[in-house]
Amino acid sequence: MNQPASAYFIEERHDPNETHTLSVLVQNEPGVLARVIGLFSGRGYNIESLTVSETESQKHLSRITIVTTGTPMVIEQIKHQLDRMIPVYRVVDMTLTKRSIERELAMVKVRGQGEHRVEALRLADAFRARVIDATTESFVFEITGNTDKINQFIDLMRPIGLVEVSRTGVAAIGRGPEGM
């Protein structure tokens, strides 16, 4: 095993890692995304997925959805660290609310001929993926769903002739009538 590199990590953390989805409402001002990303890299947190876009242009609000992993203590730190940034309005742990929907969109390019094409279309149908581009030797599928579903679809496409994937990252929203 490696020697601990510093006293900060002398404690062996036995807590298992958890994956959490955080929704962060921020003032859409220059540099705000850099601040958030800098926080993650500077403090050694993980980013599994990051999605950001302005959601209320009149109020200059952007919504950042971050999927991150860490021990419960680290996840709590991440939330506090985000929350204390000046342009951050709110941080909601969508995983803790247990009432959230997560979606991701992916475009998946597959190349193949003959039987492979048929198989690709059949799988696409099963996953409710749409064909958004086609040539005689390729398809581009558009698929929406949670991360697991998209991962599974991509895994199935690999032996058929997966060329490349473009994913949006996770967007999340709570169920019910209330906003965050």
Add this chain to the structure above:
Amino acid sequence: MTEKSHDPNQMTGAAMIVRALIDHGVTDIFGYPGGAVLPIYDEIFQQSDVQHILVRHEQGAGHAAEGYARSTGKPGVVLVTSGPGATNMVTPLTDALMDSIPLVCITGQVPTHLIGNDAFQECDTVGITRPCTKHNWLVRDVNDLAKVLHEAFYVATSGRPGPVLVDVPKDVQFATGTYHPPRKSDVHISYSPRVKGDAAQIRKAVALLANAKRPVIYSGGGVINSGPEASKLLRELVEVTGFPITSTLMGLGAYPASGKNWLGMLGMHGTYEANMTMHDCDVMLCVGARFDDRITGRVDAFSPGSKKIHIDIDPSSINKNIRVDVPIIGDCGNILGDILQVFKAEARKPDIKQWWQQIAQWRARNSLFYRKNNDIILPQHAIQRLFELTRGKDTYITTEVGQHQMWAAQFFGFEEPHRWMTSGGLGTMGYGLPAAVGVQVAHPDSLVIDIAGDASVQMTIQEMSTAVQYELPIKIFILNNQYMGMVRQWQQLLHGNRLSHSYSEALPDFVKLAEAYGCVGIQALKPADLDGAIKEMIAVKRPVIFDCRVAALENCFPMIPSGKAHNEMLLPEQANDEATATAFAGGKALV
């Protein structure tokens, strides 16, 4: 000309900056001119409300502003140019962020149309300083400038204080726009720090305190930051409860060192009694401190049997390093007041006589012991004499970083808050001298002493020139052991005494150096000379460099080897070669 010119709120960006400083009650700023701030310097030239202190290096301006802020409770203000001016501020900004010091740094920037062009003295100032400020702004429109400046002062001074930076391109400084005085709506609506503590949590805390058998109060820099009232309340709480109290490096002075419940500083070089009390306590009240690694030692062995109450204004400090049982978020002065009120109404002083007997036994170990010598000045002895000879005077102490800093914390007794300026979190060698400049600017008639090391002091020695220019009679008290003492100590303890690059081969003659700067040089070589020389230093009303030649190989004890627990301290009388070798075995990789 037009009607506009009659509106007193129509002015250039440069004029707005000076006006905002005046509106925020700023009387002194520290800075260094350059191309991208010339319009602001032109405005400074034409007024007399704000005094500008010209430093010799921007880092000096930053630390001077920190010293000014720490000793007054007001924000320190820095004005520097673009490019190197801004990058030289990175160290003080980081230092202020770590130690929660309110700083407002204004930087010049190349004109907006040149930003991104690799222009002369251009750098991405907001990008570079983003991780080392509490917040920063690049102002592209002169009409945003007033709001941003007011917001900057608010963010720097409210909640957990910290450094902020406002980057102002030169064309914005020249442009004319509308200024407005500070108003409530200038505050970022997404920023609202919590001040008042949760009442239910306060009740829980009081219940724990009232039933404690082995309590301890552990206070930190947050008490100082909260203002003098917080220190008063802390003292009252200690009085009302009869609990023992220890403090972090940053919190010294909140409770007086002469107080009967005082255990001394805790942590890596804290006293044995403070660390043992922390380790064995059953209830710990942490006020405005953050369980830093220099305090906790090994986290999984930190005070294992205690219920912990943590008062902090920054929610991210809670459960960061140590899990606590009763977190209370808010301003420590405010919360201490509430705790006192509830305690007085509902609880009685717990009987902790046995606990004090135990503490007395730990105290009897005399962990700050050192062997005096008649031929060589011991650094501990030098600090003790400095303390004795300045007792009763209006004294402020700053330090550099290293052994001398720890000895100062151990042997100089602080009776009041705001009297002790040191770089705790970042550990910046070169902090103390410019910080002393800043303290002396704020307190022109006080005795301001930088307790320094021969290595640290050379990092910012150029600021002696600033002290001479502004007739600031700062005293630089150098414990000169010709080594980077703490580095050498660690090399001895952890790296087989291979003293790699920790010896200062070519030290300057500090007395001659003092004279070259136009200040006074004093040297003490023998213990017998010490008192006379210190008295001479105090009597001189000019800047002094005091070259105190001390034992070269003295180590700073007691010490918790990094990564060990509080009850695994190494005491001075045990610190023979074998014991140190065992204590530090396997610790090489630690910080």
